[in-house]
Amino acid sequence: MTITEHTELIRRFSDDFTALQEAVLARMNGTCAPETAAALEHASLTGPITVVLAHADVLARGAVRHAELSAQLPERLRRLRTHARGVRRARSQAEARYKEQRARRPAGRSRPVDTLELRVARTASPAAFAEALRQELRDRGLPDGTPQAPESDLARWAWGRGTAGGEPPAPVRELRDCDDDAFVRALLRDAREEENPYLPHDAVAERWSRHARAALAWGRYAIGQAERDALACPLPARRTRLDALDDAYQDTAVLAARSREALLRVTDLHDRMRACATTGPFADLVAQCRAAALTRFTDAEPELWHRVRELTTRHRADCSERADGCPHCRRPLAAVLADAPPADTSEDGDGEHPTATLPADVDRYALLADLPDTAVVAVADAAVGDESARCGYGWAAEDGTTGHGDSLASGSGEAEVIGICVAALSLLEHHEDAPVVLLCDSTEAVDAVDAALRSADPTAAHRTLLFPESRQLMDDLVRHRHRVQVRWLKGHIGHDLNETADAFARLALRRATGRIPPSAARKEETRILRSLGSGAGPLPVAA
Structure with missing residues (x-):
């Protein structure tokens, strides 16, 4: 194959989605011609190959689901499943290769590191440095934030x-x-x-x-x-x-x-x-604005600037990374200036908020000690599948009542919220005036429900809730917000109610997708209840 022919083949694959997908699948099945395989190795096709395989992956899973629901012959179903696994594997490999290619991009394209003094000063006193930068930009007739634009998603286009x-x-x-x-x-x-x-x-x-x-x-x-x-x-x-x-x-x-x-x-x-x-004039403008802002900062904060200079000078004498400009040292040094331990030693962005965590020796179950004796406590869980938006949810309460069903969710967080809402609404109906506490092992779901309950506004959870079913459930739950609490519980640690809720959620998903016949589902439900030791049985829950 000549160089011209090889180049034409690459160009064709770049321009023709169908041709590229057929070639990639043929390579996956070991049936493509050598010249096609060679063309597919070209670096310019690494990204497009991930696109066509994302498309093929969904179609392959759709073919399997169609075969399952139409009760096709087992041999055909096996072939379709084998093909779907092959496509999924090829997709994972293609995405890994793309990431590897991205990791090898020229280092010279990275943003140059500011001087250590500037980075420490900006971190130690962000408000003062930001004000100095704003003044500099106004004097230059530039909008606020311009030199920072390459560092933020919204500003890159500006x-x-x-x-x-x-x-x-x-x-x-x-x-x-x-x-x-x-x-x-x-x-x-x-x-x-x-x-x-x-x-x-x-x-x-x-x-x-x-x-x-x-x-x-x-x-x-x-x-x-x-x-x-x-x-x-x-x-x-x-x-x-x-x-x-x-x-x-x-x-x-x-x-x-x-x-x-x-x-x-x-x-x-x-x-x-x-x-x-x-490179070019923009890089010069960035350097000029930051340097000028630093000068303004030193005039406004002379004492702090003197401490920054002394600290960075002493630090460079012993730092093993000084030849690279001490790229990871600004936070610990700024913490020394603030006379506090460093919150983070990474260099990934500015203005992060520290994450609060419980000490390791705190008993998480002690968090329930503040509940009144009349409180009804339950655990909710959910299960989601790969093929569609179908989800299963399940819950189990300390009084022995349980429930499960299915709905549609955009992801695991929304599925967990559905489980929390259905469980809470069911318990509220069957326990008049008693407070209801729902535990869940999803921090996303707990945060979303808690935000809606605290604000009395269902839209506070809309970042997690996309579909109408879950939003309606949240609307209904917020009406009872004074009787409902939701708290986090670590999952899969042997907690009986959590394990029961998880088992019911997985059973509900299997029933919803038709992967377990009704008679087998009833037997499985009985087995789960027996393992819980429930005498009350499930509350009626609308699926």
Whole structure:
């Protein structure tokens, strides 16, 4: 194969999604030609290969689910499952190779490290340095934050926009300025109706990547609804419902591919912004503004600046990293100035908030000692699958009552919130006036529910809750907020109620997906109750 032919083949794969996907799957199956395999090794295709495999992965799992719900022959089902595992494995390998290639990018494109004195001063007294920087920017006629732009997602575009030659096109501005719900709807139209050529624009690429997960979740929601409809009708009458399920998987495959493409676009944007910030006039402007701000800082805080100079001079005498500019030393040195232990020795960003943790010797169960004797305590848990948005939830209370069911969730956090809400509402109904305390091993779910209950506002949990089912449950629960508490419990430590809730959640998911017949499900439910030693049996819970 000549160099020209090899180059043409690479170019074709770069431009033709279907051709690239067919070639990648043929390589996975060991059936592609040597020249095709050689072309697929080109570095320019590393990212696009992850895109086509994200698409193929969803389709392969959809084919398996269709076969399961249509009761196809076991041999065909085995072949489909084998293919799906192969695609998943190839996808993981492709993403690992992409990450490895990214890790080998030239080090010279990294942002230059500021002087140690500047970094220590900025960390030790962030408010004073920020004010000095603001004054410098105003004197130069620059907007606040300009020299910091390459360090933050929202500002990267503002930084590069100075050389973009004016305002972006009207369709790009519309995408940039619309609210989040409208933007997600645009992503769904992009996948289901017609590709939007304006999404890759620098002005919206980062927003595209941020909201791609929400759009993909709505794709899974459509799969979950179609799956539920198919399971609700007898096997001979499922053909139409399975066609709808196939359509939902097709749309979600496109959403998965576009989500991966968005990530590649943002990575490229960030690379260009870093290159812009480390070379040329922008890099000079950054250095000038920070140096001038430091001069203003020294005039405003002469005593602190004197201590910074003394401390950094002594530090450099013994630091093993002084040849590299002491890249990891600013926080410990700033902590010395503040006469406090360092909160973090990493160099990843500014303004982090310390995370509060309990001492290791604190008994977590002692946190329940403040509850009144009349409190009803229960543990809720959830289980989610890979194929769709179907989730199972289960709960068990100290009085022996239990419950389980299924719903639709965008992820594990939302699934856990559903379990908490259903359990609490059921117990509130059956225990008049008694306070109800729900324990859960998901910090995301506990934080979301607690925020909604404390604020009396269900929207406080909307970052975790995407789908209408969970939002309605939260609306109902907030009405009883004075009788409900939610607390964290470490999972899988042998806690009887936690293990029971987990077993019920997994059983509910298996029932919802049709992977366990009703008779076997009833036997499993009896076994779980027997292991708990429950005499009261389950409360009726609407699935």
